[in-house]
Amino acid sequence: MPFQDRQEAGQRLAEALKRFKGPDTVVFALPRGGVPVAAQIAKALGAPLDLVLVRKIGVPFQPELAMGAIADGGELVVARNEDVIALAGVTETQFHRAVSHETVEIERRRRLYLGGRERADAKGRVAIVVDDGVATGATTRAALRAVRARAPKKLILAVPVAPTESLGELRAEADEITCLESHDYFLGVGCYYADFSQTEDDEVIDLLDRYGAEATRG
Numbered sequence: 205m206p207f208q209d210r211q212e213a214g215q216r217l218a219e220a221l222k223r224f225k226g227p228d229t230v231v232f233a234l235p236r237g238g239v240p241v242a243a244q245i246a247k248a249l250g251a252p253l254d255l256v257l258v259r260k261i262g263v264p265f266q267p268e269l270a271m272g273a274i275a276d277g278g279e280l281v282v283a284r285n286e287d288v289i290a291l292a293g294v295t296e297t298q299f300h301r302a303v304s305h306e307t308v309e310i311e312r313r314r315r316l317y318l319g320g321r322e323r324a325d326a327k328g329r330v331a332i333v334v335d336d337g338v339a340t341g342a343t344t345r346a347a348l349r350a351v352r353a354r355a356p357k358k359l360i361l362a363v364p365v366a367p368t369e370s371l372g373e374l375r376a377e378a379d380e381i382t383c384l385e386s387h388d389y390f391l392g393v394g395c396y397y398a399d400f401s402q403t404e405d406d407e408v409i410d411l412l413d414r415y416g417a418e419a420t421r422g
Contacts, residue, residue, distance in 0.1 A: 214244025
């Protein structure tokens, strides 16, 4: 088993990213599972922790199949999977209806996790986008585009584990990718953790309290 839990995965990623330690770096996590991974990186690098809120846009009759994703890292970005949209015969009306539904959930999570928190400034800095793993890459792509819109000088994707194919597709979205384990035959992110228990909302909020922009500035 490559990783004991998300905390250990984050510590190992932090070691691989230690050259970015300092005030020029900001860490963005995909909640919820990416937050405990990213918190270890933020702690080790002395960088503020922020969120990029992402939701998969599922095909209406097969919601687990991603026809795109929506992300908010300060600016809303929609990433479309045109191949899936075409193969599933999804109309523009259906797609936009699904986007609207997930936008409501993004706003709910923004209020829950961020509220009136100070957001980390990515402009002209090294921005590291972190999740606990990559599957199809749809939500990761949207997250990278949302953070890219905030004009970092360098955009890095950092994940413990991912399919080799998805990583290849994501290289056009990031300036650099740090991935500890890549597999041609991918079993699913949770299969590479001994403990892949669900990250709860309270843990997300607690880690933002400890490592967010206000905490690191203070």
